[in-house]
Amino acid sequence: MLGYAVVISPPAHKGGFNHFSYTAMAYAVIKTGGKQYRVSEGTKFDVEKLNAEVDSEIHFDVLLVGEGESVKIGAPLVAGASVTVKVINQYRGPKEIAFKFKRRKGFHKTKGYRRSLTTLEVTSIAG
Numbered sequence: 001m002l003g004y005a006v007v008i009s010p011p012a013h014k015g016g017f018n019h020f021s022y023t024a025m026a027y028a029v030i031k032t033g034g035k036q037y038r039v040s041e042g043t044k045f046d047v048e049k050l051n052a053e054v055d056s057e058i059h060f061d062v063l064l065v066g067e068g069e070s071v072k073i074g075a076p077l078v079a080g081a082s083v084t085v086k087v088i089n090q091y092r093g094p095k096e097i098a099f100k101f102k103r104r105k106g107f108h109k110t111k112g113y114r115r116s117l118t119t120l121e122v123t124s125i126a127g
Contacts, residue, residue, distance in 0.1 A: 026067040028083050028125050030060040039083065039122045049116035052087045057123070059084055065127045072127070081127020089119040 027040040033048030052058055062081035065072050072078050093115040100109045 026065070026125050028062045028066075028081065028127070029064040030083050031063055032060060036063065039125075041122050041125055043122045044088065044119060046093075046117045046119050048118070049090065050087070050118045050120075052118070054087050054090060056087050057084055058087065058120070062125075062127055065125065078127055081125075083122060084124045084126070085120040086123050087118060088121050091117055091119070093117050 025040045027038055029036055029038050031037075032050070035047070037045055037047070039045065050058065060083045062078045062083055063074050063076065065078050065081045072081070074081075095112055095114050098111045098113065100111075101107055
């Protein structure tokens, strides 16, 4: 009989593995390009193209801001809160294919496109 035995030793301290300290980072929800993004400081993310130069800074209004247990929800925006982002890159995304067809009719249509995107990095969250 072939078999394997896995031996897991218990942790050296009582209370399980919850010995790591956890500090909750501030986060915010912003809206741009018809979409909402949950961001925290240092986050890099891509959005629909914005008319801004590379290495410039942009300020976004905030829909929601939270840190740990405290969360502020705007109606529609949180008063006095803003997110500052730095423009990292302007580029065109990968080619996407939109293919349509109707069965048994000989109808095939292929259309390709590339989205224009902007890469942003969050530098600060105020509020």
